[in-house]
Amino acid sequence: MSRGSLPGILAVLTAAFLWGTTGTAATFAPDVGPLTIGAAALGVGGLLQAAIAVPSLRRESSALISRRGTVMAGAAGVAIYPLAFYSSMHLAGVAVGTVVSLGSAPIVSGVLECVVERRRLNGWWMLAAILGIAGSAVLSGAKMHDAPGEALPTIAGVGLGLVAGGTYAVYSWSAHRLINRGIGRAAAMGAVFGLGGAALMPVLLISGAPLLADAQSFTVSAYMALIPMFLGYVLFGYGLTRLAASTATTLTLAEPAVAAVLAVVIVGERLPLLAWAGIAGICTSLLVLSFAPATRADKIQNHPLPRCSDTVELAAQSSRER
Numbered sequence: 001m002s003r004g005s006l007p008g009i010l011a012v013l014t015a016a017f018l019w020g021t022t023g024t025a026a027t028f029a030p031d032v033g034p035l036t037i038g039a040a041a042l043g044v045g046g047l048l049q050a051a052i053a054v055p056s057l058r059r060e061s062s063a064l065i066s067r068r069g070t071v072m073a074g075a076a077g078v079a080i081y082p083l084a085f086y087s088s089m090h091l092a093g094v095a096v097g098t099v100v101s102l103g104s105a106p107i108v109s110g111v112l113e114c115v116v117e118r119r120r121l122n123g124w125w126m127l128a129a130i131l132g133i134a135g136s137a138v139l140s141g142a143k144m145h146d147a148p149g150e151a152l153p154t155i156a157g158v159g160l161g162l163v164a165g166g167t168y169a170v171y172s173w174s175a176h177r178l179i180n181r182g183i184g185r186a187a188a189m190g191a192v193f194g195l196g197g198a199a200l201m202p203v204l205l206i207s208g209a210p211l212l213a214d215a216q217s218f219t220v221s222a223y224m225a226l227i228p229m230f231l232g233y234v235l236f237g238y239g240l241t242r243l244a245a246s247t248a249t250t251l252t253l254a255e256p257a258v259a260a261v262l263a264v265v266i267v268g269e270r271l272p273l274l275a276w277a278g279i280a281g282i283c284t285s286l287l288v289l290s291f292a293p294a295t296r297a298d299k300i301q302n303h304p305l306p307r308c309s310d311t312v313e314l315a316a317q318s319s320r321e322r
Contacts, residue, residue, distance in 0.1 A: 008242030015235040020258025023094035029220040034090040038082030039203040045229025046197020053190025060187040074174025077167040078196025084164035092157025094263040099256035103136025104165030135281025142275035189237040
């Protein structure tokens with residue numbers, strides 16, 4: 001781990017901790033549906049990102065238009081992610097929904113970097129990602145074994161969690177790609193999250209009445225929009241300027257660990273011993289990623305797609321050396 005990357009790692013881990021509180025916070029507004037919570041949290045948070053970035057958006061509008069495909073891909077990810085994420089937690093529980101969503105993100109992010117960015121993801125990254133995904137799988141399996149009567153909702157929640165993880169990786173990659181192409185952090189985050197937040201406004205207008213029904217529901221939605229979604233993504237955007245997108249998304253595996261602990265301590269969800277073993281796997285993946293290089297800076301030359309198999313070869317070689 002280089003000294004220059006430490007502030008980025010700390011920023012992303014702080015953001016992950018804040019995001020880990022969202023599932024627990026949502027339980028304090030039981031009459032508000034997951035689609036409404038998601039639209040309010042990231043919709044309002046996204047528009048605030050755009051609001052503070054207005055000067056940068058004006059200054060870099062031409063560059064953003066020239067990269068409109070990347071901007072639109074990121075905005076679509078922002079719009080879909082919270083709807084899938086909060087629905088996943090609603091069906092499968094806070095702990096399982098969160099770990100599946102975040103646990104699947106590094107794989108998609110790594111594939112994007114390998115195919116589009118032509119980066120070689122080395123054995124350390126593969127080891128960290130495998131540990132994180134394995135930990136998430138163990139946690140999910142433990143939940144289904146412990147409550148077999150909830151198998152169908154859990155399966156549906158896991159499926160939506162995979163959608164959330166994929167879209168999370170897409171908007172993380174999009175913001176990182178824009179920043180790497182010379183667009184300022186504020187403009188990149190403001191464009192992606194502003195457009196995504198605007199796309200969520202119709203959902204909020206249609207279903208948002210319960211948020212105004214009582215002070216507690218309104219307070220929950222305000223907290224989620226201002227702290228985890230707004231402040232959290234400001235920190236995450238800063239982290240993306242110092243880390244590869246795959247590194248940042250793997251570091252956010254801290255979120256499911258935080259969410260699982262809060263789900264047990266505050267919400268009262270029950271996690272068996274095997275589930276805690278899954279959380280231990282996630283924490284181990286963070287340690288591997290934090291103290292070892294995750295990606296190689298050199299680009300893949302000539303035939304990029306076949307060389308993606310080098311990633312698997314590096315992982316196998318790393319395992320043999322151990």
